[in-house]
Amino acid sequence: MTTDIDAFLNSELSAWPMADENFKRIRDSFTDGNRTVISDGDSAWQTAKLFVNHRRASITAKTDAASIAARRCFLCPANRPEFQSSQRWRDYEILINPYPLASTHLTIPSINHCQQSIEGRxxxxxxxxxxxxxxxxxxxxxxxxxxxxDHLHFQAVSREAVANFFNDALPKEEINNPSTHTTNSGRVKLYSCTASPFPFFIIEAQDTVKLETMIMKIVSALKAIQSESEEEPMMNIAMRYDSTSRLITTFVIPRAKHRPECYGQENGQMLVSPATIEMLGTIVCSRRDDFDRLNLSEANRILREVGLNKDEFRKVIGKL
Incomplete structure (x- = not known):
């Protein structure tokens, strides 16, 4: 599929000037100083900041029920830009994200308009x-x-945007759990990361069924510490696959908040709204002033604030 994606991306960009310009901008960002590593060179966890002004709409998006109800869904075919085409994959469509964070950035929405929920997916x-x-x-x-x-979707980016996610040298501690074992149908192991500013789970699995079981155990444990709210627990999830080891490596990142206290456009505030990319160590800034002001201390404070704290994380482990 990778070759097909490359051809699809090139075809889309040749027909869509705005997206082409944004992809050129993001590719340049990795070489012209608009992406800067701000963590110590000896740190196992790399923290970087990325300036991309075309991400302003996403960072400032209003996601409350009233705002969602008042706008048309931009992932439904009838409301997409005229230049945007798609490739069908199972019950999803593959789209080029016109506001990219990497040299390849895809959005993969369900063909059906249904709520964003990981259960069963x-x-x-x-x-x-x-x-x-x-x-x-x-x-x-x-x-x-x-x-x-309001519309179920995944995203996918090339690896330069998420260096920590491809860092196999990240320190981690195995979590002893009855579901963490090796079987004839493939192993599944559960770890916690010990290098990041906030705690999260790492799952290594060769079997998709066992992977799903483990992730849903974590979801249930998160619900339990949140008084078993009917809402999906706050979290970000990232996956990658290695065909040599046949391992799917998954990061499950529990969250405490959507946005940090410093979020806003007033003096002294910053337009930083952490999603998966930020939680994997790349802080996206859509304003030059925010990019220039952001230092390692502030970046870590933001990530700790929106991530689950260590005491709550230990409670989740206790519920597994």
Whole structure:
């Protein structure tokens, strides 16, 4: 599928001037100083900041029920830009994201207009990761960065945007759990990351069924510490596949908040709205002033604020 995606991307950009310009801008960002690593060179967890002014609409998107009801869904075919075409994949469509965060950035919405929810969709997400080997396939929860929480969708980006996600040297600790074991049908192991500013889960699985079971165990545990709310727990999920080991590596990142206290456009505030890309270590800034002011201390404070704290994380582990 990767070759097909490359051809599809080139075809879309040749016919869509606005998207072509945005992709040129993001590719330049990785070489012209608009992406800067701000963490210590010895740090296992890389924190970077990225200036992309075409992401302003996404960062400032209003996702409350009234705002969603008042606008047309931009992921439904009837409301898409005239230059945007699609490729069918199972019960989804593959679209080029016209406001990219990487040299390849896809949005993969369901063909049906239905709420953003991960339940029952893990096998599809895993299959996408296999099909798009070498890319990061991710899911923004409806209250964790999805600008279209009313329409189920995944996204996928090339690896330069998510360096931590492809860093196999990240320190991690195995979590002892009855579901963490090796079987004839493939192993599944559960870890916590020990290098990031906030705690999250890493799952290594060769079996999609066991992967889905593990992720849904985490979802249930998160619900339990949130008084078993009927809403989907706040989280971001990212997956990648390696055909040599046949492993699907999944990050499940529990969240405490959608946006940090500093979010806003007034003096002293910053337009930083963490979604999966930010939680994987690349802080996206749509204003030059925010990009220039953001330092490592502030970046870590933002990530800690919107991530789950260590005490709550330990409670989740206790519920698994």
């Amino acid at each position: 893990i096998p599809d997400m895993a299959a996408l990761a296999v099909e798009l080997e070498g890319m990061c396939v991710f899911y923004n929860g409806p209250r964790c960065g999805a600008s279209a929480p």
